[in-house]
Amino acid sequence: MQSRIFPVNPSCTLTQPHSPSLRLSITMSSFSPKVSTVSIPYTQLKDKNADLSAKIEQGFGPNGLGILSISEVPGYSLWRRNLLHLGPRLANLPEDVKRELEDPNSSYAYVRPCILFDPHLQQLLAMMFRYNFGWSHGKEKLESGKLDLLKGSFYANPILDVPTTEQSLIERYPSYCGSNIWPHKALPELETAFKTLGKLILDVGLLLAYHCDRYASREMVMLEGEGLEQTLVHSRCHKGRLLYYFPAQHSCPAHASMSSWCGWHTDHGSLTGT
Known part of the structure; x- marks a missing residue:
């Protein structure tokens, strides 16, 4: 019941200063490194009569990268910039100001990847990953x-x-049901x-x-109100993340490995837009 009230949702992770297209990715179990990114013009995406099944299968199918690029989205480049x-x-606000922007209830602990697939530990994970x-x-x-200092x-x-x-939902799903913290003055x-x-x-x-x-729907029976679109429409827990990478010479040793930048992690929801 709760998963219908607060279903998984798209998150926006914003990192790079130059990108002409909006990229949407979906979790994939495997992919071929030789496959290129599939692009769909925004005008085609808006057309509900357009048949985009071939491109969706190419991008999100078993042989795809799990990424689709949507080109020519009006206003995207401006607002992203x-x-x-x-x-x-x-990132350069005074430290005391940034401390006021921290969630006092947040906590973090690294968990082995195999634990992520143990259904008995999902409630525990909700309490551990709260940034x-x-x-x-x-x-x-x-x-x-x-610690991630980069x-x-x-x-x-x-x-x-x-x-x-609803306090019971906030306590049960703190990572999703909490309230925003904005730097209104700073x-x-x-x-x-x-x-x-x-x-x-x-x-x-x-x-x-x-x-x-x-x-x-061509391959499976979908009941009314089900499906990815309705899941996202009814979600109240969309998540955005703005990333700032500090200058490498100040934060990253020359011998640092890839795991110094990004380790195993699980995205918040069904679609991730960047």
């Missing part, structure tokens, strides 16, 4: 067990500041830029989800 330019300003609101730097751990993260729900006021423009881009990514994700459901 606006938000990314706020990253350095956020999902506000500012975080130097507290989350990488696969190596070391990047700072700002998390927020781009659609709803308070997804629920960086007031962050909220508008974050929400505008997040809403745009969600809207594009919904269009793609519609076509994914059309594709899936």
Whole structure:
């Protein structure tokens, strides 16, 4: 029941300053490194009568990368640039100001990948992975067990500041049901830029989800109200993450491995837009 009220959802991870297309990815169990990214023009994506099944299968199918690129999305480049330019300003705020942007209830512990598939430990994971609101730097751990000092993260729900006021849900799903923490005085423009881009990514994700459901309905029976699109429409727990990478010479040793940047992790939901 709760999973229907607060289903998995798309998250927007914003990292690179130059990207002409919005990329949406879906979790894949395996992929071929020789396959190229599939691109769909936004005008085609908006057309609900368009048959995009071949491109969806090519991108999200068993031989795809799990990535689809949506080109020519109106306003995307502008709002993405606006938000990314706020990253350095956020990261360089005074330390006492950034401490006020931290979620006091957050905590983190690295868990072996195999545990992620143990259904009996899902409730435990919900309590352990809780850096999902506000500012975080130097507290989350990488696969190596070391603290992540290379990047700072700002998390927020781009659609709803308070997804629920029901205390039982907040306690059971703190990573999803908590409230946003905005720097209203120190960086007031962050909220508008974050929400505008997040809403745009969600809207594009919904269009793609519609076509994914059309594709899936050819191979399986889908009841009314089910499917990816309706899951996203009814979700109240969308998640956005703004990443800022600190200068490498200040934070990254020359011999650092790939796990120093990004280790094993699970995305928040069905679609991830960048």
